[in-house]
Amino acid sequence: MAGNPNGNRHQIMRPRRPLTLRDVSEASGVSEMTVSRVLRGKGDVSIATRLRVQEAAKRLGYVPNKIAGSLASSHVNLVAVIIPSLGNMVFPEVLSGISEVLATTSLQPVVGVTDYMPEKEEKVLFEMLSWRPAGVIIAGLEHSEAAQAMLARAGVPVVEIMDVDGDPIDACVGISHRRAGRQMAEAIIAAGYRRIAFLGTKMPLDHRARKRFEGFTQTLGKAGIEIVDQEFYSGGSALAKGREMTQTVLARSPDVDFLYYSNDMIGAGGLLYLLDNGVDVPGQIGLAGFNGVELLDGLSCRLATMDACRRAVGIKAAQIIAARNADPALPAGEMVELTPTLDPGDTLLRSFVA
């Protein structure tokens, strides 16, 4: 420092090899073991050594190698989160609940996306398990046999989320989509609608939408009502698709009085279409979607919907992982069924009965 006539040449050539604990050890004159203790904040280290080590680590720009650390300690702070998609607003909200909780722990979420494809789910799961995560949060209860076997053998907490209609491998947090479909059917019937159409995603891929549909038609059936028409879609902008599908259904079945959509975005598209065409909503035609997508707050007319408790699901799932991680002796198989609330918005006539 004092009087060091170092010229202003370029920085010292950096070694292109990543720094190791040993580099910090040599730079600070402290054993590797003690450096490791300082950097992890474990064990008793004198304040003096601690400072020397920290200074050296910072000066060198040392970034610990978690690969080596995890191998040595057989502890990985990663939680695998496997979801079908990031392209709609539903899973990002689950994620945000998960992140929020894990941020209070030493755990970190790692996200894998399956695009609703079982083979891809299997692949992503295998890939993630090969990093030996501390836990797995995975959407849905339907998985290939291989995937189920992997989850069962993983030896870490597994939380299946979003759905409770089925047999969980371990823990489970979600809502009953069958019940949600039934509840919506009841509300629609109570409001006096009778000629009801269903508009949804192509469903073999989306088990939750399928279960809602099943619960829905089942309850209608008990009331002696049959779906008047149905229409399915796959790709594209959901809003535009909702418009198209609605137009198609109305052309084919001009006498429908209710449209039940498998998600809010296509529902909103349908709503906009009807309003543009001067249809009396909810007098002539009522509508309902599913999810409680906050994104749509701000439409001139609020679509009836049912909240899927997405954030709450993420929070609870992460809490289970965190708790079991902190205390592996905790019992497995926790089951949490959340209760979605029906929001009639402006597109579902209020019924006279409660």
Place this chain on the structure above:
Amino acid sequence: MAGNPNGNRHQIMRPRRPLTLRDVSEASGVSEMTVSRVLRGKGDVSIATRLRVQEAAKRLGYVPNKIAGSLASSHVNLVAVIIPSLGNMVFPEVLSGISEVLATTSLQPVVGVTDYMPEKEEKVLFEMLSWRPAGVIIAGLEHSEAAQAMLARAGVPVVEIMDVDGDPIDACVGISHRRAGRQMAEAIIAAGYRRIAFLGTKMPLDHRARKRFEGFTQTLGKAGIEIVDQEFYSGGSALAKGREMTQTVLARSPDVDFLYYSNDMIGAGGLLYLLDNGVDVPGQIGLAGFNGVELLDGLSCRLATMDACRRAVGIKAAQIIAARNADPALPAGEMVELTPTLDPGDTLLRSFVA
């Protein structure tokens, strides 16, 4: 198998220790090394041994340990992707471009979210670098000094995305937001609007929105026009916020004739508000947003916008990482500026001049 009178008791007790290569080796009677070769598909292994090993691995349910593998080979197939948010439609689309390209390689994206907070970015980056990823894709050109130092020292390809207005550390893929702001200003002026307001996110956090704003006001200034009013927001549903902000601005500055929004969602909220209130769009008031959010296709009136080339950015960034990963001798510092296209939609009067 034949004649084995095993009762139907529960499955064999599974050892709660994860399986290792050694287990597969013993089960198949093949050396660990050869098992390793089979499982990685590297090196010459006779078809017979290959089959024996694969059978054993599948039967046992062996999942390789990438932690050990990566440590031994010092190759990690992870690409760190660091973005500000998953809650709007912009970054998921970038991600999908990245995934699409990486899916054709052995690399895998791992996503970290910063919530537009520099400290969090630093933390997430440190955390991800400690897994020694094969590359880093990170949004923006503005990072804390510490973050810049980490990126520069990481020893792997770094691609800064979404923005080209600044000094990249290594490679860079994006659009010029200053230019985008200027271009939009030119179009608005050409269309004859003069009393222009700006409505946006609170900007210190969002450098790209800030740069658009700067380019925008700069070009207006050259034409002797000053922003009539401005309004900023932070949380909440963007659509609803767009409504609110628009109402606020109109109340405060009833004579505005153009509203420039920092993103499409709030722009759409504003548009819906104006239409609900019978304002003549784009005659009395014109509007424009930014991003080219496909989600909004399906609104009765198409908002003028500018495509941020999100998918293309993701694709190009991933290609750079993949190429440099395949051939580390490739030159660093590649710079790709994409050209956004202005879509006047239905909310920006066509100008007479080209």
Place this chain on the structure above:
DNA sequence: TTGAAAGCGCTAACAT
């Protein structure tokens, strides 16, 4: 409070 030795589960490099 600090250090030395052993090894986590796998793969590179070198046999054979």
Place this chain on the structure above:
DNA sequence: ATGTTAGCGCTTTCAA
């Protein structure tokens, strides 16, 4: 085509 040896960079365990 297959096996053997020596680590990868860290942490655990034990000793001082």
